[in-house]
Amino acid sequence: MQLLARGQVAKMITQLTDASVEYSLPVGEEAVPMNALIGRSLRVVYRGAINCVACGKSTKKSYSQGYCYRCAMTLPQCDSCIMSPEKCHYHAGTCRDSSWGERFCFQDHYVYLANSSGIKIGITRGNQIPTRWMDQGAVQAKPVARIRNRLMSGKVEDMFKAVLPDKTNWRNMLKGDAEPLDLDQLWREAKDQLQGEIAALVEKVEAEVATKRAAHPDFNAIEFSSEIEWLDDSETVTIAYPVEQYPSKVTSRSLDSELEDRHRELFEGVMQRHLAELALDKKTEKAVLKLFTSTLKKGLKKTRSHKPAIEALSAVIKKEPLLAALDSATIAGEFADVLAQAGELNGVVEGVLQGIKGQYLILDSGVINMRKFTAYHIELYGE
Template identity: 40%
Template structure:
């Protein structure tokens, strides 16, 4: 099987229980079902061109996982407040696109606890939590607060980051080097750090979400591979987790390479 086109990020479908997430590699409008190719040979070749995933223009360098520089500096999804939501400036009238802000920021958000490399605090739009947790490689997660806007959720997350990490150690996450954590007990402990103005927004759900990933084998050492250094990479595909393809020779972060023109070849192992 051969495919050519612009690479996009991985998409996935969560089925709950012990069933692994179904992953898809998106290229040129086609969805390659990756779970079906686990254990097979998969190669990715860079064809020498990069295109902006927003406007399509050719670019020598991509920013923020697939954008050309003009789209990086102008589009609302690339504003600094997306990664620092407590600095949301919608109410100041300086949002890059007010309609975007109304759709994505001025709506209910969850603050959550997740276990990926360790326990961490994060936020996501309500009803988007499963997508967010899978993209981070979380194996377990639970919402702990529901806030009416992204800024309020960001302010609470920023406060709680004094007591908990808000970043994932991607190497530990991919190795599956994670300690057993009682999320309900941790949630009750974290509630003790809630500022008074946020206590009314506590969200009490007595069951967490467990997430399983399609992984055949684990790697003892995590080597990151990039098409900026190797024009072709791949090998036997042994797993998929977060936005990473896991090969015997190393791991490939797909979303980081969004916008790259590539050729994908897959064949079953002999």
């Protein structure tokens, strides 16, 4: 296969052209056009390197889709209110970075209906339309309200969760396009059900913000607007995705899991060799290997070294008296040696690209969510 790009990966860039989505994948300095690769074999190789998208430091694990632990715990864009905007605490004076909050949270936000795996309600910033809908794999979308800040838009969305779902079933979304829905009718019905709650919500949120500001007189909070501009007559946007074949069964592929599996295979080989020397009955040997593997998998998610194998060995020796004859110190040394001799291990996801939807590459070997691996360093190969 030919090397197409090498470097740090980011979520796919989308462009809606004549109701169809065009994808490109940023990898290092390249933006690889992905639609042209459909029908061809792809290979994604991950060698274990991740660099935080904020501070650039190396991190063993990615948090909040691309951040190191420190940045995830301190940056405003990683705060819990980003996922739950109705919990915005700017006016309480506790925003992680009030200047960032003023730029990000006090701009036009839209409440919308979308049809990805069925109807759902959501919110997004104005500059993320229609990107947000394409990232979710929506085949239809309709903005229903424009609001001048994130808190109020989150409160409105939260209220409508009483009558509308707010989640996408990603597995169903990847099995095919959702049946078309009458978003106008669904919106009218939902709004009619909550007419009384809408007026009460505005008063309640205004009172909450006033109370928070009164409790923090030294905080120079930006002015808050509870105004809701309803967009009942907005047009429904239809979106088509470049998919040649949808999977009948959705199997998720992970770069982390693939790399962990390479480590697991090495350590299992050592363990199996020593168990064979004990001549255990098949039932006992199977139970021991099952416990060893399950314990090992949990450990490898925390650190890719020989230490999880040593911990797994200790667990099975404690569980099965017949393993007391094993020389645990010698085996621990072999775990370290086999890993050192293996050299660089890679996590590899490959297959024929059958389509792209949302942020997922649909391969004949499974699906991989590229957004999940933002900040990972990869090599992308194609035929």
